[in-house]
Amino acid sequence: MIALAVAVSCPIWAIVVPLVGAALTMLWPRRATFVGAAATLTTLAVVTALTARIAQTGVQRYAVGGWGAPLGIDLYADGLSAILLAITAAVAAGVSLYGLRYFRAVSVLAYFWTLWLFVWAALNALFLSGDIFNLYVTLELVGLSAVALVALAGGGAALTGALRYLLVSLVGSASYLLGVALLYGQYAVLDIASLGAQVQPDTVTWVAMAAMFAGLMLKTALFPLHFWLPAAHGAAPAPVSAVLSGLVVKASFYILVRLWLQLFPIAVPAPGQLLGALGAAAILWGSIQALRQERLKMLLAYSTVAQIGYLFLVFPLADTVAAQTAWLGVLMFIASHALAKSALFLCAGNILRYYGHDRVHKLGGAARGEPVTFFALGLAGVSLIGLPPSGGFIAKWLLIEAAMASGQWWWVLVMVTGAFLAATYVFRVLGDGLISGTVSARRQVVAPGMAGAALLLALGATVLGFLAVPMDELRQIGWPLVAVRGGQP
Amino acid sequence: MNPFLGYALSGVLLIGIGLYGAIVYGHLLRKIIALNVMSGGIFLVFIALARRAPGVADPVPHAMVITGIVVAVCASAVALVLSVRVAVETGQAALPGDHEDRA
Amino acid sequence: MDALGLVNAAFDLVVIVLLPAVALGAVMSADLFKAIILFITLGLLLALTWVRLAAPDVALAEAAIGSGLMGALLLSARERLARTRPGRDRRTSHYPRWMTHPPPRRSHRAVSPWAASGLVLIAVAGLTAAVVTLPHEAAGLAPEVARQTPQRDLANQVTFVLLDARGYDTLLEIGVLLLAVAAVWSLGEAPEPPQNAAGPMLQGFVGTVGPIMVLVAGYLLWAGTDAPGGAFQAGVMLGALGVLLSLAGRHPLARLPGWALRLAVVSGPMLFLAVGVTMIGLGRHFLEYPQAHAKALILLIEATAMISIGVILVSLYAGGRPLSDESGTRKGRL
Structure with a gap:
């Protein structure tokens, strides 16, 4: 029983379960609602188990593939990750319940489930990632699935909103990736914790930080980089708008917080005041x-x-x-x-x-x-x-x-x-x-x-x-x- | 002489050119081309920096760039399909407020 | 510097100067067709660059995907845009009225070229400053990789990083491919292919080249554990064959029943996930292959991934869900 609880609360499940659900809804579109509902309930269960485990036993580090940093990718789950995972699960429960009825009359139901489970898997992967390049991949997954969800509404407004969102999103993640390249060039690690122990306030680090922050601010739609948001969030189907406004913009903000807390080499007041x-x-x-x-x-x-x-x-x-x-x-x-x-x-x-x-x-x-x-x-x-x-x-x-x-x-x-x-x-x-x-x-x-x-x-x-x-x-x-x-x- | 610096600076220029095109041009295909030029520049910086390893090149950035190339083509494919749908709906291959520039 | 070094240095210099020049043309050329051709050229130049920078795996991926496939996608999108006649072609959305809105009337003003130039100058200046201050010699993770690969019997270090050490990234990347197909299919049915595409020349060419491409794909996959190549390069080879077949008017996926197509698309990521989860069942971490079976498992994952990647790329090229799809997306099914 205890072994089962430990196995179920392993962080990887929060990513694997919705991902499997997404793939199955693609394979089996006529049963998409059933598969989607089952995947939703299972994901809720594993996220609850994971959050409880973090609350009880503290920070979880999980070496995917068994390699561990610096060569491998580690999942890293602390209290901050747990809070974001829990918020996501709460909103996801509401959206899934809503989606059961909202898309019923419409032929896009199966795609809604596929794309929505993709967003959820990607969000969980993002909140659990301890590796700056892996974060880039999750960021792209979140962005691409969110864009496709917006376009589900069909019609001129949703399509133009979705396309502008996609283009902006690509610029944002490219800028983030550039920062990753520079940081790797300087420190030869991708693990956030190891990087945090090494960062120095030199030119490369500041330029990398500026690139990553600019990209993430664009993706978070911070004024004056918000120009793409109203069209996308306003034209999307209602449950998609809920996911976008409720969760997706917070994902890039979460990475900003991580970078700020763990990678900024020294405390300087100017960037904080500017962001404020x-x-x-x-x-x-x-x-x-x-x-x-x-x-x-x-x-x-x-x-x-x-x-x-x-x-x-x-x-x-x-x-x-x-x-x-x-x-x-x-x-x-x-x-x-x-x-x-x-x-x-x-x-x-x-x-x-x-x-x-x-x-x-x-x-x-x-x-x-x-x-x-x-x-x-x-x-x-x-x-x-x-x-x-x-x-x-x-x-x-x-x-x-x-x-x-x-x-x-x-x-x-x-x-x-x-x-x-x-x-x-x-x-x-x-x-x-x-x-x-x-x-x-x-x-x-x-x-x-x-x-x-x-x-x-x-x-x-x-x-x-x-x-x-x-x-x-x-x-x-x-x-x-x-x-x-x-x-x- | 190790040519990494020259290639890396060339990559920086590619990033600049791509960014400029993505901002300024309205035609959707031009925007998508510009974005791909930009990511090409980023990959160039990445691979050039990996060449600084003495003797062999560092394979980790190579793997990351292969991932990046696949992600970029996926995003571009979606963007291109969306562009065609936008043109069907709105009658122009540009986003509202932008001009198609030159075809 | 010896003669060979001098030639190499001169070659590097030419490529370094040509890259931004061709990029400028690809972005700014007045003629869109010319811009696309220059973009394809840029991809080939980049592939050459990757060879010069000792990254043959990236070169293969770039030539096939970044240049070849992207070029095909851009050319077909250009052709589809040219065929689009507003008014005649305008499809009424098949969604209920309450779900759709007209495009916004008031919208964004394009950014002035001066503001964009300023932004770009700042970015280029900052990046240049960063790049020149980087140490001129840095091993990166190369020694670490070199220490670990002998255990795995994988001579190709890039395949080791992609499928083993950072296999989780690659799993998510295949997820991106799957997601892209879902996105493209969700946008509607594939447009009609042009009627007059295939001449007898192309037909014959595909007939000859097709089997060779399948062989090359198999070789790239098999050799990829020890030499440049691997699932992505092999999958792209299959995808390229599919695109050629489409151009010749023989749509390779059109005859597949919907379930087979969906199975082909999903099987790569699903098998990858299944292997990962099986490792948990064996008391190991997700995707932590046992030493004795690592190479076999990697080949198995790569083989299914290759097929999925090939099918996915052809589906992306088709630009919409297949007309044969009986996935319940017809009206009245759901």
Whole structure:
């Protein structure tokens, strides 16, 4: 029994299981739903086992092929990986449930399952990778499968959005690969931990870091490199938008965090302040654009541009006394935004199905017509704004606290303004739904599973507000280089 | 004399040329060609640096570049198919806001 | 410097100068057809460069994939774009209306050439600074690889890195190939091939060359453990044969039933995964081959991967899912 538990919690399963599922859905498209559901449940089980194992026994290092670094590739799973894996699994559960019903009428169902399981496998592989070149391959897998998912919607907007996304994504990963080449040229290792022990603040390292950061910022859609995001996230099928906004942009951000924590040779304040400034600009610009949108999905896409900005506020706070608070805050932010935004996109999908459109000012009567969806929309909106009780509230609270404690009050101003703007655009949607306007004649039934999936994710975002302590305990497992960075006064 | 530096600098130029083309040109095939020129430059830097090993070349970058070449052709194939679909839907082989430049 | 060294140095110099010159042409040439031909030339030049830099495995991959296959893909895309007539050809999407939107009206402004030049100059300057400060002699992981390969009976060190030491990367890379096919198939059915493609010359050529290519693929696979070659190069050889057959109007995959095609595509990655998982069953790590069977397992993985890679590349060239596919994607099935 114990042997089985150990075998099941091996990190490789979190990658192998969805990958096998993806291949099987290709082989057997008529049974794609069955295979997809089975793969989803199995993946959830192995990720749960892995997370529990990390929580209990600490950092896991797994030498794929038995070689170990420097020659082989190691999987590396610490608390940070565990948190991202768990968030991914939570969103994946909701999206899979939703996908069961959403694509039913459409001939693209089998491809949805194949591509979606590919994204999931690639995300898990990315969060578990301890090797900078292997990270490049996972990054390409994530990007390519995400692009194909966007294009599933068909039509001009989705196809052009997907193609622009692909081209941008290729530039981003090429830039990252260039950094890998330079780092390997200088240090002849690819393992992140070994690299971290060797890095020196020389020209090659800084240029490599700049190339990798630029590429990853492009892939994370940090202002002003966000130009591709609204078209792709807005035009994709609703569950795909949920995956993109909830998870995919966080994958490249996760690599940024890893690089920052483990590979930056010395603490210099300028890059952190620059990233923070871009983040602040993203918050303001994205929120204002969200306010101006006519369509709900585009509003949510611009809201993602804004929320990505908050993530980058961690960098100016990461080398101060408040570093630990800031890091917990940003992880909380990643989790709550992943759950809330995916819930909101699923709600948008329901509204699209119910009304046949998603024009924000014509959603009258939604509260009565689709009460579950509307309730989920409200809950997720609360978390997005950062009102209590929700994960979004705790996240923003922690970030504001960190900014105050480190004496950088200007970030507080930005965050409060951002919350105010978010409240404005969320209530713009909710308000129209509350007022019982004329409901258009053509309405379709929303399957209970679709409303339920949105509600589950929204509830998750709320419950997250009570999980800050366990998340911090998980985060501290193997927290990179506590002694050197991020912890010292 | 070890020619690695010359080849590596040539690779840097390829990266620059590819990046410029990918940003400036609107026609989708041109963008895709430019991206492939860019990744060719990256591979060139990679392989040139592997040539610095005394006697033999370092095989690890060779393996990584073979992986990179396969990934690049896969991404390009998807991009090309998408480009044709975009042209069918929108009537031009460029993204909205870009021009087809010269055919 | 002796005479041979001098010739080599002169040759290097010519290639080093030619590479960016041809690249400039490929990116900027006014005529798209010319640009594609220059791009193919660039791929051949790069293959030559890989030979000069003592990377024959990369040279094989580059010549076959980077130059040959990419060239074929670009030329066929150009031809398909030329055949596209907006309006006449515009297909109404087969998705429900609520799932699709018209393309956005307001969109991005193209970046000015000046801004792009500035960005490129910064990038080139930074990269040049980095490259010139790198140490001029560095062993990398070469000694480590040389220490480990004798145990494995694999004389080709690149195959050792690709399939053994970093086999996990290669598994994911085959995953990328599989994903690319899924993506291309999800985008719709393959466009009609042009009718007038095959002349009798090409037909005869394929008839003669085809069997030789199959032989070469088999040789590349078999020899790849000890000499330059391996699953990718061999798979590409098969893929190239498939593309030639398509050009000659004999579509190699059209006669395959849907399930066989899907099986061929999936079998390579599935076998790779199965070998990896079997190792866990034997109490080892994922993909940790036992010493005694490493070479046999690697050959087995490579052989199935070769077939999958070949079929996948032909499918990518076809540009959409096959018309014979009865995978349930017809209307009404799902």
